[in-house]
Amino acid sequence: MPVSPLARPFPDLPAIAGARIATARAGYKAWARDDLLLIAFDPGTTVAGLTTRSRCPSPEVETCRRHLPSGEARALVVNAGNSNAFTGAAGAAACAAQVAEVALLLACRPEAVYPASTGVIGVPLPADRAVAGVRTAHARLGSGDWRAAARAIGTTDTFEKAALREALIGQTRVRLVGFVKGSGMIAPDMATMLAFIVTDASVAPGFLQQALDRANAASFSCITVDGDTSTSDTCLAFATARAGHAPLTGWDSPGADAFAFALLDLCRELALLVVRDGEGARKLIEVRVTGAVSDESARRIAMSIANSPLVKTAIAGGDANWGRVVMAVGKAGEPAERDRLAIRFGGVTVAADGAVVPGYDEAPVAAHLAGEEVEVEVDLGLGDGRATVFTCDLTEGYIRINADYRS
Amino acid sequence: MPVSPLARPFPDLPAIAGARIATARAGYKAWARDDLLLIAFDPGTTVAGLTTRSRCPSPEVETCRRHLPSGEARALVVNAGNSNAFTGAAGAAACAAQVAEVALLLACRPEAVYPASTGVIGVPLPADRAVAGVRTAHARLGSGDWRAAARAIGTTDTFEKAALREALIGQTRVRLVGFVKGSGMIAPDMATMLAFIVTDASVAPGFLQQALDRANAASFSCITVDGDTSTSDTCLAFATARAGHAPLTGWDSPGADAFAFALLDLCRELALLVVRDGEGARKLIEVRVTGAVSDESARRIAMSIANSPLVKTAIAGGDANWGRVVMAVGKAGEPAERDRLAIRFGGVTVAADGAVVPGYDEAPVAAHLAGEEVEVEVDLGLGDGRATVFTCDLTEGYIRINADYRS
Numbered sequence: 001m002p003v004s005p006l007a008r009p010f011p012d013l014p015a016i017a018g019a020r021i022a023t024a025r026a027g028y029k030a031w032a033r034d035d036l037l038l039i040a041f042d043p044g045t046t047v048a049g050l051t052t053r054s055r056c057p058s059p060e061v062e063t064c065r066r067h068l069p070s071g072e073a074r075a076l077v078v079n080a081g082n083s084n085a086f087t088g089a090a091g092a093a094a095c096a097a098q099v100a101e102v103a104l105l106l107a108c109r110p111e112a113v114y115p116a117s118t119g120v121i122g123v124p125l126p127a128d129r130a131v132a133g134v135r136t137a138h139a140r141l142g143s144g145d146w147r148a149a150a151r152a153i154g155t156t157d158t159f160e161k162a163a164l165r166e167a168l169i170g171q172t173r174v175r176l177v178g179f180v181k182g183s184g185m186i187a188p189d190m191a192t193m194l195a196f197i198v199t200d201a202s203v204a205p206g207f208l209q210q211a212l213d214r215a216n217a218a219s220f221s222c223i224t225v226d227g228d229t230s231t232s233d234t235c236l237a238f239a240t241a242r243a244g245h246a247p248l249t250g251w252d253s254p255g256a257d258a259f260a261f262a263l264l265d266l267c268r269e270l271a272l273l274v275v276r277d278g279e280g281a282r283k284l285i286e287v288r289v290t291g292a293v294s295d296e297s298a299r300r301i302a303m304s305i306a307n308s309p310l311v312k313t314a315i316a317g318g319d320a321n322w323g324r325v326v327m328a329v330g331k332a333g334e335p336a337e338r339d340r341l342a343i344r345f346g347g348v349t350v351a352a353d354g355a356v357v358p359g360y361d362e363a364p365v366a367a368h369l370a371g372e373e374v375e376v377e378v379d380l381g382l383g384d385g386r387a388t389v390f391t392c393d394l395t396e397g398y399i400r401i402n403a404d405y406r407s
Numbered sequence: 408m409p410v411s412p413l414a415r416p417f418p419d420l421p422a423i424a425g426a427r428i429a430t431a432r433a434g435y436k437a438w439a440r441d442d443l444l445l446i447a448f449d450p451g452t453t454v455a456g457l458t459t460r461s462r463c464p465s466p467e468v469e470t471c472r473r474h475l476p477s478g479e480a481r482a483l484v485v486n487a488g489n490s491n492a493f494t495g496a497a498g499a500a501a502c503a504a505q506v507a508e509v510a511l512l513l514a515c516r517p518e519a520v521y522p523a524s525t526g527v528i529g530v531p532l533p534a535d536r537a538v539a540g541v542r543t544a545h546a547r548l549g550s551g552d553w554r555a556a557a558r559a560i561g562t563t564d565t566f567e568k569a570a571l572r573e574a575l576i577g578q579t580r581v582r583l584v585g586f587v588k589g590s591g592m593i594a595p596d597m598a599t600m601l602a603f604i605v606t607d608a609s610v611a612p613g614f615l616q617q618a619l620d621r622a623n624a625a626s627f628s629c630i631t632v633d634g635d636t637s638t639s640d641t642c643l644a645f646a647t648a649r650a651g652h653a654p655l656t657g658w659d660s661p662g663a664d665a666f667a668f669a670l671l672d673l674c675r676e677l678a679l680l681v682v683r684d685g686e687g688a689r690k691l692i693e694v695r696v697t698g699a700v701s702d703e704s705a706r707r708i709a710m711s712i713a714n715s716p717l718v719k720t721a722i723a724g725g726d727a728n729w730g731r732v733v734m735a736v737g738k739a740g741e742p743a744e745r746d747r748l749a750i751r752f753g754g755v756t757v758a759a760d761g762a763v764v765p766g767y768d769e770a771p772v773a774a775h776l777a778g779e780e781v782e783v784e785v786d787l788g789l790g791d792g793r794a795t796v797f798t799c800d801l802t803e804g805y806i807r808i809n810a811d812y813r814s
């Protein structure tokens with residue numbers, strides 16, 4: 001697949017003290033690329049995370065859930081090309097074997113190792129390759145190449161997705177590096193497919209979790225590519241505590257707000273990068289809903305619009321088809337009154353009070369829709385609830401990618 | 408667009424005593440085809456109906472809702488190419504003008520006229536064409552051509568969709584003719600896009616409504632093309648009472664069960680025809696869910712599978728991607744246990760107890776998926792809840808049709 005037209009250049013990223021990186025080719029598919037990532041963390045690294053709400057999670061997701069309460073991390077290991085989901089006892093054993101091997105190599109407890117896998121569902125992860133892969137990677141651990149890391153965890157991704165934020169905690173500048181993969185089965189339900197954040201800040205795990213929850217609610221939970229929630233959604237944040245400031249233990253800690261904002265802003269950029277690499281995407285769509293009876297109601301309506309195949313195909317065709325936006329509002333099951341509804345594309349009011357505006361001129365709207373970034377705004381005129389959701393258009397590329405993905 | 412490969416031949420349909428039919432070219436779009444249907448019913452005709460749950464219904468839908476409580480019908484008028492939804496006062500006035508013109512021509516109360524419109528949302532129905540169209544049609548009223556009627560109400564439909572059922576009420580044979588249009592924005596929420604049933608049976612409106620509710624629950628409410636619920640969904644059943652039997656007034660009336668079954672069976676055939684003409688459809692997919700905690704839970708899981716773009720594109724590609732079925736079960740938000748899940752394609756068990764079956768042979772499954780009719784079965788192993796839902800695959804044809812529908 002060609003690189004998404006919505007791709008962004010890969011940023012310059014610093015090494016994060018306390019994190020060593022390596023990639024390797026485990027060979028989960030017949031491809032000539034690295035498909036295993038290992039990051040080793042110094043002792044004292046804390047961790048927080050979110051995983052999918054799917055009722056059919058992978059053993060990797062279940063392992064992360066078991067390990068997270070300790071708040072400690074010594075390693076992250078990621079496999080690409082095989083999600084190991086729905087693979088029964090064989091898959092669980094392969095996951096455990098890989099985690100045990102990492103623990104052996106790093107001389108740490110297995111409970112400090114966080115695994116993640118992404119790719120085809122239903123085929124057990126080959127334990128021999130998973131174990132051999134971490135051995136190869138371990139021998140290469142170094143200050144590392146984030147771009148290689150981002151590339152190694154990708155599947156149908158067409159470009160590497162990462163971002164950097166900094167925050168001042170007292171006099172100490174801390175850095176947060178995040179990287180993420182998409183790019184189908186993206187309707188994160190508490191966390192996106194796979195997103196990892198590494199910071200040198202010193203953050204108690206409880207507060208790291210709170211900050212991550214808040215960041216997630218305004219980032220990964222506000223995007224959708226295809227309305228399909230993965231069995232493997234995992235978002236993990238690691239804090240190596242090497243920056244040297246006093247630990248952040250709660251919202252009252254000096255610098256806590258700055259850190260939390262940087263984390264949120266980082267997650268928003270990562271989430272948008274996922275949408276920019278949505279399968280077949282040619283346009284980035286921002287759906288803003290205001291005037292709903294509550295924020296949650298606004299979010300449901302925004303998601304109904306963002307997941308509507310008819311809205312997404314219309315935008316793919318550059319068609320300001322506000323009628324389909326009306327349809328998506330109407331089907332959302334949330335309070336809405338047709339005759340109070342207003343719709344804007346790119347800031348231009350197309351419809352108000354339940355009908356197209358008098359003398360509506362489609363030319364500026366068509367020009368907006370011809371661009372790569374499209375804004376759809378709906379005001380319900382009922383209350384103060386608001387939400388913003390990001391998605392991409394639905395094109396023939398999505399069909400082509402997914403009609404023969406396994407083969 | 409070429410005719411759907413899943414098309415069915417148009418059946419031989421008899422005239423229904425008490426119903427006179429005509430079509431006309433109102434010219435709602437720049438096309439050389441009839442786009443207006445008028446059916447006049449004899450006095451004494453009863454009616455029942457269901458309309459969309461969309462919060463943004465068209466004035467036609469609102470008009471039907473206002474008229475239905477009387478239980479009496481003298482006319483049905485349908486416009487194709489313009490749904491008249493979200494058109495404010497101008498659209499409501501156009502609808503009222505057309506209804507008034509029909510009432511004038513047939514010398515009946517406006518409350519006995521049932522209007523429906525389908526097509527682009529957001530453009531007011533041109534009242535002059537709507538009124539001129541019914542005048543032309545009225546002059547042509549006759550025993551009529553159901554195929555012309557089915558053709559006149561279509562939009563992106565690629566073939567005419569109708570069916571016939573008969574029932575014995577005492578010694579009297581009654582006939583039910585139904586016709587329906589699709590074929591996008593199909594996720595009926597209590598009624599499909601536009602479905603009309605005409606019978607010569609004598610049925611009290613209250614019982615006709617009960618029988619229609621029951622039929623709908625097992626037909627139109629069990630199909631989805633794209634998960635997008637129309638603003639114009641309307642299903643109306645008209646009973647002209649010309650067959651001459653004692654009226655059916657409730658479930659205890661002799662022949663009531665036979666009539667209700669014929670109505671249900673007719674609605675199921677019509678609903679399947681809608682799926683067979685789903686935009687871009689190349690395969691008809693039956694999703695059967697058993698072992699859920701309740702029928703409603705089973706239905707939600709079946710709909711989650713049937714609406715998943717990843718499941719639908721996999722089937723379009725002939726790919727037995729059971730992992731995506733697992734994903735769709737997992738995201739449905741309903742009780743499910745990964746390790747009790749079993750999945751079958753075309754009767755062949757692919758996965759059981761949370762993993763692929765030992766020695767799984769994909770060849771017979773691939774052969775089944777190469778056909779035009781695909782069966783997906785999921786057993787949750789939790790309870791007795793079951794549901795069956797029909798959908799079609801998601802192909803590049805859907806994208807092509809919808810990326811530039813308005814133009």
